[in-house]
Amino acid sequence: MSETTDDAIVLDAVPYQDRHQIVTVLTAQHGLIRGVLRGARGGKHPLAAATQLLSKVRLTIWRSPNAELATYRSIELERPSFALAETIERSAAASAIAELFVTFCPPEEAAPRHYRLANAVTAALLEGLDSGALVAYTGLWILALGGLLPELDVCSSCGAPLGDTFHLTSGEAHPVCETCAPPGSPLVDVRAAAFLRRSLSTSPAAMAAAPAPPGAARWLDRLIVAEAARRLKALEFFRKTVSNGR
Amino acid sequence: MDLRPEAVRKLLVHLKRLPGIGSRSAQRLAEHLLTCPEEEVEALAASLAHLRSSVRLCSQCFLLTAEDPCPVCQDPDRDRSVLLVVEDPTTAWSVEASGAYHGLYHALLGHLSPLHGIGPDELTIDALVKRVASGGFQEVILGTNPTVEGETTALYIARLLEPYNVVVSRPASGIPMGGDLGAVDQVTLGQALTLRRKL
Ligand SMILES: [Zn+2]
Ligand SMILES: [Zn+2]
Numbered sequence: 001m002s003e004t005t006d007d008a009i010v011l012d013a014v015p016y017q018d019r020h021q022i023v024t025v026l027t028a029q030h031g032l033i034r035g036v037l038r039g040a041r042g043g044k045h046p047l048a049a050a051t052q053l054l055s056k057v058r059l060t061i062w063r064s065p066n067a068e069l070a071t072y073r074s075i076e077l078e079r080p081s082f083a084l085a086e087t088i089e090r091s092a093a094a095s096a097i098a099e100l101f102v103t104f105c106p107p108e109e110a111a112p113r114h115y116r117l118a119n120a121v122t123a124a125l126l127e128g129l130d131s132g133a134l135v136a137y138t139g140l141w142i143l144a145l146g147g148l149l150p151e152l153d154v155c156s157s158c159g160a161p162l163g164d165t166f167h168l169t170s171g172e173a174h175p176v177c178e179t180c181a182p183p184g185s186p187l188v189d190v191r192a193a194a195f196l197r198r199s200l201s202t203s204p205a206a207m208a209a210a211p212a213p214p215g216a217a218r219w220l221d222r223l224i225v226a227e228a229a230r231r232l233k234a235l236e237f238f239r240k241t242v243s244n245g246r
Numbered sequence: 247m248d249l250r251p252e253a254v255r256k257l258l259v260h261l262k263r264l265p266g267i268g269s270r271s272a273q274r275l276a277e278h279l280l281t282c283p284e285e286e287v288e289a290l291a292a293s294l295a296h297l298r299s300s301v302r303l304c305s306q307c308f309l310l311t312a313e314d315p316c317p318v319c320q321d322p323d324r325d326r327s328v329l330l331v332v333e334d335p336t337t338a339w340s341v342e343a344s345g346a347y348h349g350l351y352h353a354l355l356g357h358l359s360p361l362h363g364i365g366p367d368e369l370t371i372d373a374l375v376k377r378v379a380s381g382g383f384q385e386v387i388l389g390t391n392p393t394v395e396g397e398t399t400a401l402y403i404a405r406l407l408e409p410y411n412v413v414v415s416r417p418a419s420g421i422p423m424g425g426d427l428g429a430v431d432q433v434t435l436g437q438a439l440t441l442r443r444k445l
Contacts, residue, residue, distance in 0.1 A: 012361055014362075017265070018265035018266045019266075048393075049431050049432075049433040049434065052393060052394045053361075053394045053395070054394075077431070077432065077433070080432065080433045080436075081394060082394065082397075082433055082437070084394055085394045085397030085398055085401070087401065088398060088401040088402055088405060091394060091395075091397065091398040091401070092360060092398070094394070095359075095360040095361050095398075096360070098361060099360070099361055102361070233360055233361070233362075233363045233365070234360035234361045236360075237358075237360035237365055238360070241402075244405075
C-alpha cells in the first residue's frame with residue numbers, strides 16, 4: 001500500500017454511489033489513474049469545482065495493491081477549467097482531448113510526457129487559442145508518444161526523402177513519395193505537411209495561434225480512429241460542432 | 247450463524263442499494279418495518295408497487311407526472327411566455343418550492359456528455375427547439391447545472407435558438423444566501439465577482 005502526492009489533469013468524473021465520484025486523472029508518475037473521491041458529488045461541495053473536465057489538481061493518492069480503484073485522500077484545485085465552457089468549440093475540444101488521453105494513455109505507469117502534453121494543451125485551450133489546432137496537436141503527439149505516428153520525412157515504400165508535400169498509401173496509413181503513390185491517392189498539401197512536421201518540435205501554444213490546415217486534421221483523425229479501433233464520440237461531436245458553427 | 251430470516255436479508259439487500267443507505271441505516275429501517283403497525287407497511291408496499299406505473303414523463307415538458315400533459319402544462323394561470331430549461335425533472339420540484347417562478351418548464355433528461363456518448367439526440371433538445379419554434383415564448387432561461395458540461399449544454403442550445411425571436415438567459419450564479427464569503431470555493435467566488443450587480 002502506498003500514498004503519493006502528484007499533480008494531475010482531470011479527464012473524467014462520473015457519479016459513484018450516492019455522494020461520491022469516480023475520477024479519472026492523468027498524472028506524471030502513474031499515468032492514468034481511476035479513483036474514488038468521497039463527497040465530491042452534490043454541487044455544494046467545493047470539491048465539485050475541482051473535478052471539472054481538464055481542471056488541474058494536486059492529489060493525494062492512496063493505492064492498495066489489488067484494489068481496482070485508487071482512493072483520493074485529498075484534492076486541491078490548482079487551475080480551474082471553467083473558462084473552457086465559454087464557447088461550445090472550446091468545451092467540445094476539451095472533451096475530445098480528454099477522450100484522446102483516456103483512450104491512448106497507458107494506465108498505471110509513469111507518463112511524464114503525456115502529462116506535460118495534457119498540461120500544455122489545456123493551458124493553451126484556456127487561453128482561448130484555436131481549439132481545432134489543439135485537438136490536432138494532441139492527436140499527433142498522442143500517436144507519436146505511443147509509437148503510432150508514421151515517419152513524416154521519408155517515403156514508407158522506397159525510403160526516398162519526402163518533399164514539402166506527400167501522398168498517402170491506400171487506406172491513408174503512411175506517407176509515400178509521388179513515384180510510389182497509388183493512383184488517385186490523397187495529397188497532403190504544403191500547409192498540412194508543414195503543420196504536422198512543425199508540431200513535433202513546437203509548443204501547442206505556438207501551433208494553435210492559427211487554425212490547423214484541414215488536410216492535417218483530417219489525416220490525423222483517420223489515423224486516430226484506426227488506432228483506437230472504436231468510435232471516438234467526443235471527437236465526432238467536436239467535428240460536428242465546429243462544422244455547424246461555420 | 248446468520249439468524250436473519252431470508253425475507254429480512256432480501257429486504258436489506260434492496261435497501262442498501264438506495265442512495266444514502268448503508269448497512270446500519272438499512273438494519274434500522276428493517277427493524278422499524280418489522281415493528282411498526284402492519285397497515286403502514288402495507289401502504290408503503292402499495293405505493294412502491296404503483297410508483298413506476300403511475301408516474302410518466304409529460305409529453306410536452308418531460309417533467310414527471312401522473313397525468314399527461316402535466317399540471318404545469320395544463321395550468322391556464324402559468325406565464326406561457328417564459329420557459330425554464332432544466333437537466334433533471336426533479337429540479338423543477340425545487341424551483342416550484344422557491345415560489346419564484348411562474349412560467350413553463352422543459353426537462354432535458356440530462357446534459358451533453360460527448361465523452362460518454364451522450365449527444366443532442368440522447369436529450370430532449372429537438373422537442374425543446376420545436377416548442378420554441380411553435381412560438382409564444384419570449385424568454386428561455388437555460389437552467390442547466392453550473393458545471394463545464396452543463397454550460398456546454400446551455401451554449402449548444404443557445405446556438406440552436408438563435409434563429410428564433412426569444413431572449414435566452416442563464417440563472418445568476420454565486421454565493422449561497424446566508425453563506426460566508428470566505429468559505430466559498432475560488433471558482434464560485436470568481437464567478438460571483440465577475441457577475442456582480444450594481445446597488
Ligand atoms: Zn517512394
Ligand atoms: Zn408538462
